[in-house]
Amino acid sequence: MTELKTAWKQRVFAALRKIAQSGNLSADALSEDMIVAEFPPKPELGDIGFPMFSYAKIFRMNPAMLAVQIAAVLEPVQSEDGTALGVAKAVGPYLNVYFNREALSRHIFRNRTNFSQTPLAGRKVMIEFSCPNTNKPLHLGHLRNNVLGESLSRIMKTAGAEVQKVNLINDRGIHICKSMLAYQVYGGGRTPEDEGLKSDHFVGKYYVLFNTLKAEDPAAEEKAQELLRKWEAEDPEVMNLWKKMNAWAVDGIKATYARQGISFDRYYYESQTYMKGKEEILAGLERNIFYREEDGSIWANLEDIGLDRKVLLRKDGTSLYITQDIGTAIYRHSDWPFDQLIYVVASEQQYHFRVLFEILKRLGYEWAKDLYHLSYGLVNLPSGRMKTREGTVVDADDLIDELASLAQKEIAERERESAIDDAAQVAEKIALGALHYYLLQTSPIKDMLYNPEQSLSFTGNTGPYIQYMGARACSILRKFEKGEGNAGKGMVTPSKLSADADWMLVRRLLALQEAVELAARSKEPSVIAAYAHDLASDFSSWYRDNPVLASEDPDLSATRVELVKAVKAALEKICWMLCIPFLEEM
């Protein structure tokens, strides 16, 4: 589809030049990338539309007239065997291309979701996401981050890129020490098993208990700092406790990843990377890229590009958050030389990344231009921002549990329990479908409102709707396999799909490649989510009005079965890209 569009653009451009020559007009102002192609709003207007206005202006001609002239001289796009892949017609001030429906239906049957072109082929893309703290379990905000990172990596893979997914676990710092201190005071040596808690929730419980401790012991903050100093001095007792609690936290977090269906190719741990970067800063200081204040701290002055001054090393010589990020980026690039590194991090850190990228550029790393901050908005509740202190944080595991139990109730209400193998497992998958689709349908950059009522819905523009259409397609194909209907007696005949209703669905399938390219280029899984809904919706109205197995014409039935297979393949691929489990039945 993408190549078809490109090919037609070239033809239109060639035709324009031809007209310019014969009319003795100047075509200097024309270039091929000026040719805009759009999607006509109605099926009778064809499959590609070229507005003539801008060229008409250059030629000082009536746009409708120009469209007629181009249609007359335009050479049609052909396939390798010489079949015309469409015809161009002038429709008012537009030149519209009508595809050869038979040829393109055949193309979809043959290739399904195997794209003829992958724009990111050969590119190495590293994607960093999730990056949890080890003092508490994941919450709704992490779920958005996780699914964004995983989905984007799958989309980029589909677009041909080689992707490496990385995670940086924030396993050190004062927040960890607070959980550790509270555990020392209140934990009594108990384990998560003793308390019957998932291990990361167990650690999180003690982090919350630190607030209680603070109320009881005014020196609590100071004691936590003391613990951090001991940790940095590698006090054996503290290290032991730290290792134990971190293992609990990380194990629990990984269990949530597994449940969500996301994974990483490589884990980095802050405790191993936080020292990195210091040498870089000192080397930069020698080269006068940075400067030293009287108190000994080291700074970068970025005022010339509208940013502020930024501390890079404390007066006592210790590292900061940004120091570590500088080191980690350098380390990663030498580790796996990427063409692009994408940081999936909330929008509140936009300034941090602008500073980080600029400093790496000043240090002379030419790949600094390949760093990209995929900034995404916060997930807010109707009552406002989630706040740990007010207990309004939506816990990730609890949320999935709730969705799954609701899905199971829905299955029971629809009396589907006997029809499916494992209702509990299907319910879990529906829950994830609902959750992930809900989180991905909004553009990443926008803050989103988490409306419990709406997100718990399984009808309408939702993940389960997409899953349902996949299941319906599978259901039809199962019946076909069993020999129901007359499709088995027919011959696949693509020319039978020339009716508008069939063609709309074929055309939608053709548009998948373009959607993937756009989603990969703009780093917006929401593009695929929108496409998923369009395809599912098209399929839904199509199979209602167009009998697949029971058509009177066996050839038409056989052909429509091929179309259903193509729809199923597309939905399966889309679901994978959106981290929505594909269901054969539900």
Next chain:
RNA sequence: GCGUUCGUAGCUCAGCUGGAUAGAGCGACGGACUUCGAAUCCGUAGGUCGCAGGUUCGAUUCCUGUCGGACGCACCA
């Protein structure tokens, strides 16, 4: 104060590099299950695209200003 960003139907969101009548879902109202699973489908109602200028043959889309919201501007992460 400075910077970034968002502002489209009652609500939650789409709207591709400016283009043919601004689209979904939810909610409201009205229809469709002896016919491939009704988590579905069809129809009706609902929008001065925050506001004001500008560029353009043409602006929801680009520019400027303005109003409103969010976030950021730590020797925290």
